[in-house]
Amino acid sequence: MLGEHRYALRSRWTGNRGTGTSGYRDYDRSVTISIDGKPDLAASSDRPFRGDGAKWNPEDLLLAALSECHLLSYLHACVQAGVVVVSYDDDATGLMTEDGRGGGAFTEVTLHPRVVVASASMIEPAEAAHAQAHEWCFIANSVNFPVRHDAVVTALGD
Structure with missing residues (x-):
């Protein structure tokens, strides 16, 4: 494609x-x-x-795009690896630093996915699938700061 x-x-x-x-x-x-x-x-x-904290802001949207892109890329990587994911949650965090001249930039984002797979035999390939997902993520490949992954993978029933 x-x-x-x-x-x-x-x-x-x-x-x-x-x-x-x-x-x-x-x-x-x-x-x-x-x-x-x-x-x-x-x-x-x-x-x-001076914004409305109840509404989405550009920083929220960038973090959301990175988190969702990794999630969707990860699910695809798992299918290809024969891993059955039954649950995926991510509490993503990002650090933006102001430059003192009215601008600034994100300096890092860390994704914290918590993944549950169907069986314990799938844990290792599920952990490896995060690297493949990172390579495939269009959004992570478009930013000029590191997007790290601090993933936890467990098996159903653990």
């Missing part, structure tokens, strides 16, 4: 309080992200950047 895959969405700023961006504190950071055929996503900047 070689080829290009294009993606499109619409980001619409919805935070004009009536005076636009007349001052730093005069506007809301609310954004609606839309993709045809999918529910809208209410987003904002993160709370430290």
Whole structure:
């Protein structure tokens, strides 16, 4: 399945309080992200950047993309290795560092998958499948910081 895959969405700023961006504190950071055929996503900047902490922010979305991409790549790697995954949960963490000039960057992300497989004989290949998943993850291959994995694999009934 070689080829290009294009993606499109619409980001619409919805935070004009009536005076636009007349001052730093005069506007809301609310954004609606839309993709045809999918529910809208209410987003904002993160709370430290005058955003609404109840809404998704770009940092949340980047971490979510890395976590989900690894999960989906991992499930595929397990199928190919003959591993039956019955449960997968990830408590992903990321570190973003401000540069003091108004910008910054993520410096690392660590995925913490907890995987349950159908039998104890599948634990070793299930652990190895994380490396293959990392190689296949389009999102991890697109970022310029390390994406680490601190995985725990157990067998059903353990």
